[in-house]
Amino acid sequence: MPCPALPDGFDFTDPDLLQDRVPLPEFAQLRQTEPVRWITQPPRISGFDDAGYWAVTRHADAKYVSTHPELFSSNLNTAVIRFNETITRDQIEVQKMIMLNMDPPEHTRVRQIVQRGFTPRAIRSLEDTLRNRAGSIVETALANAASDGSFDFVTNIAVELPLQAIAELIGVPQDDRTKIFDWSNKMAAYDDPEYAITEEVGAEAAMELVSYAMNLAAARKECPAKDIVSQLVAAEDEGNLSSDEFGFFVILLAVAGNETTRNAITHGMHAFLTHPEQWELFKRERPDTTAEEIVRWATPVVSFQRTATQDTELGDVTIKQGDRVGIFYSSANNDPEVFDEPEKFDITRDPNPHLGFGGGGPHFCLGKSLAVLEINLIFNAIADALPDLRLVSDPRRLRSAWLNGVKELQVSTG
Numbered sequence: 001m002p003c004p005a006l007p008d009g010f011d012f013t014d015p016d017l018l019q020d021r022v023p024l025p026e027f028a029q030l031r032q033t034e035p036v037r038w039i040t041q042p043p044r045i046s047g048f049d050d051a052g053y054w055a056v057t058r059h060a061d062a063k064y065v066s067t068h069p070e071l072f073s074s075n076l077n078t079a080v081i082r083f084n085e086t087i088t089r090d091q092i093e094v095q096k097m098i099m100l101n102m103d104p105p106e107h108t109r110v111r112q113i114v115q116r117g118f119t120p121r122a123i124r125s126l127e128d129t130l131r132n133r134a135g136s137i138v139e140t141a142l143a144n145a146a147s148d149g150s151f152d153f154v155t156n157i158a159v160e161l162p163l164q165a166i167a168e169l170i171g172v173p174q175d176d177r178t179k180i181f182d183w184s185n186k187m188a189a190y191d192d193p194e195y196a197i198t199e200e201v202g203a204e205a206a207m208e209l210v211s212y213a214m215n216l217a218a219a220r221k222e223c224p225a226k227d228i229v230s231q232l233v234a235a236e237d238e239g240n241l242s243s244d245e246f247g248f249f250v251i252l253l254a255v256a257g258n259e260t261t262r263n264a265i266t267h268g269m270h271a272f273l274t275h276p277e278q279w280e281l282f283k284r285e286r287p288d289t290t291a292e293e294i295v296r297w298a299t300p301v302v303s304f305q306r307t308a309t310q311d312t313e314l315g316d317v318t319i320k321q322g323d324r325v326g327i328f329y330s331s332a333n334n335d336p337e338v339f340d341e342p343e344k345f346d347i348t349r350d351p352n353p354h355l356g357f358g359g360g361g362p363h364f365c366l367g368k369s370l371a372v373l374e375i376n377l378i379f380n381a382i383a384d385a386l387p388d389l390r391l392v393s394d395p396r397r398l399r400s401a402w403l404n405g406v407k408e409l410q411v412s413t414g
Contacts, residue, residue, distance in 0.1 A: 006030075011039055012055055012328060013046065013082040018302060019192070019399035027331035030057045036315035039326070046401075047083030047092060053305065053324040054317070057331035059338045059355065061315050065306055065327050066359025072306030072325055074363060075103040081305040081326050082401035091203060097248040100256060100304075100363065107362055113241055114249055115366055117169060117228035123369045126168055130374065133164050134381040142385060142413060149414030150392055154266050154406060161378050162261040165370060166253050171227035172216070183209040184254035192399035194407070206251055213250035217243045253367075259403065260300040261371045264356075265378055266395070266406040267298030271345045272379075273391040273411070278347055283383045290347040291375040296354035297345050299330045302404050304363075329355045330404065386413055 006026060017023060030037050041052040056062055065072045078092060078101040095101050099110050116122075141156040163177045172180065186205035217233040221243075224230040232241045232249075241249065271294065272279040282290060306325045311318060319325060333354045334342040357365035365371070382389065392412050398405030 009040075011041060012326065013039075013041075013053075013303065013401045015082075015192075015399045015401045018401065018404065019397050021397075022299075022302060022330050022404055024330070024334055027057050027328060027334065030055065031331060031335060031337075035061060036317040036319075044085045046081070047085060047087040048077060048324065049089075050322075050324060053081065053326045054314075054319055055326050055328060056314070057328050057335075058315070059332040059335040059353075062327045062329065062332040062355055063359045064314065065325055066355075066363065067361035069103050069107075069306075069362055071309055071312050073103050073309050074101050074107070074304075074306060076307035076309070076322075077305065077324055079304040079306070079363070080402065081303050081324070097244065098252050099249060100252055104362055110241070110245060110249075111362070111366065113232060113239060116231050118366050118370065120369065122169075122228070123373060126165065126370070127373060127377075129168060130161065130165055131377050131381075133168075134161055134374075134377040135385070137161055137164075137378070138381040138385045145413060148412065150410060150412040153269055153409040153411045154262070155408075157378065157382070158262045158265040158269070158409075159258075161265070161374050162258045165261075165374055166257055169228055169370070170213075170216070170250065170253070171220075171225065171229050176212075179212065180209070180254055180258070183212075184258050187251070187255055192407075194399075209251055209254060210244075210247035213247040214243045216250075217241075217246040256365075257367050257371070259405070261374055263300040263403065263405050264295050264298045264371070265375060266409055267300070267404070268294035268375065268379065269382070269389075269411070270391070270395055270406070270409060271297050273389065275345045278345055282347055282379065283387055286380065286383070287348050289350050289352065290379065291372040292352045292354065292356075293345065293347045293349045294375055294379075295356035295371070296333045296339075296349070296352055298404060299333050299354075299356050300404050301356075301402060302330045303328045303402050327359060329359070332359070389413060 012023060035058040037055045039052050039055050056065055075096055078095045099107060102110060137157055137160045141151055144156065145151040159181060163181055164174065166180065167174055167177045183205040187202050216229055220229045221233055233243065233246050272282065303326045308319045308321050308323045308325060310321045333356060336342055338353060357368045389411050392410035395406045396408040398407050
C-alpha cells in the first residue's frame, strides 16, 4: 500500500495546525492509503519519552480501539495525546485521578457511582430550568449587543448554558460559574499564547477547582441536600466518592462537559450561518436529529489517545506494547464508508453513528444526554429570539493540540 505524501514532520497534534484548521484532507488521504499510520515526533515535544504515536483515522478502527480497553489503555499515558514539552511525568501521573484516564475495573467503579447524576430522570428534571436559562441567555445577549447589533457569540451565548447546566447539576451557586469558566479555560488553553497560560498556571487552576469541589463535597457530607453532590459523596463507605474523587470528577465536568459543549454550540452556529438553507430548515421544523449532526460536524475533541498494553494488530499494522495510539474522531466522523456525503452539514442525517461522544466502550460520554439537551434548548432559543442572526467575521480558533475550539465568533442581529 503506498504511503500518502504527507509533508515531512506533519503532526496531527501540532497546535499551530489546529489553530488554523482541522486537517480533513490529510485525514481523507490516510483513510484511503494508510489508515493506521506512525507519526514521528521529536522527543518530549508532547510530554512523553517516546518517538511518536499511531494515528488511527478510520471509523471502524477508532471504534475497535475504543471498545477494547484490555488492549488499549487510557491509564498508562492518560487520554490526552499531547501536553506541553515542559510537563513532568509526575504531573502526568496526577491526571490519572480523573475518570477519563482510568481503566476498568477502577473506571467501572467510579463510573457506576457518578452515573447516578446522569440518569434520564436526572436530566429530565433539569429541562425546564435549562430551557428558561437558555431563553434568558439569548435575551441578555441581545440586550447587551453593540449599537450595530453585533456581539461575540462565544462569550455571550455559547459559554453560558454549559456552565449553568453544570452549576445546576452539582449545586454550584450560579455566582461562582465564572470561576469554573476561568479555571476550565486555564486548564484547556495552555497551548494558546493569547492566554499567556503556562502548564504551571493550568495545574494551579486544576488544583483550585479540585479544592473548590472538595470543599463543596465536605459541606454536603456535613449537611446533605437534595442534589447530585449529596448523592455522590454523602456516604463514602456505601460505595460513594471520596472528596478527592469528587474533586477530580468536577475537573472532568469542567473540561469534558463545559469546553466540548460550548465548542459544539459555537461550531453549530457557524455551520448554520454558512449553510443558510439548514438554518431555515431548523427554524421551520426543529428536527430531533439536529444536535447529533452538530456534534458530528463540530467534533469538539479532535483526538484522544490510548496506549497498547501488549503487541497487537490493527489495520494490518503491528502495534507494539507501550506504543501510543491516537484515536482521531474528526477523521472517523468524516469517513465516507460510514457517512453519505460527510462533507455536507445535514441536520436531518439519520442514522448518524458519529463518534463525537466517543467510540463506545467504557469511556462513551457520560453526559451525552445532557449535551444534546443543551444544544437543542439553546438553538431553539436562538431561533425564537434571533432568527435573522448573521455572521460578521470568520471564527478565531483556539491553539490546541486536541480541541477543535473557537475563541471568538462575531455575529450580528442587524
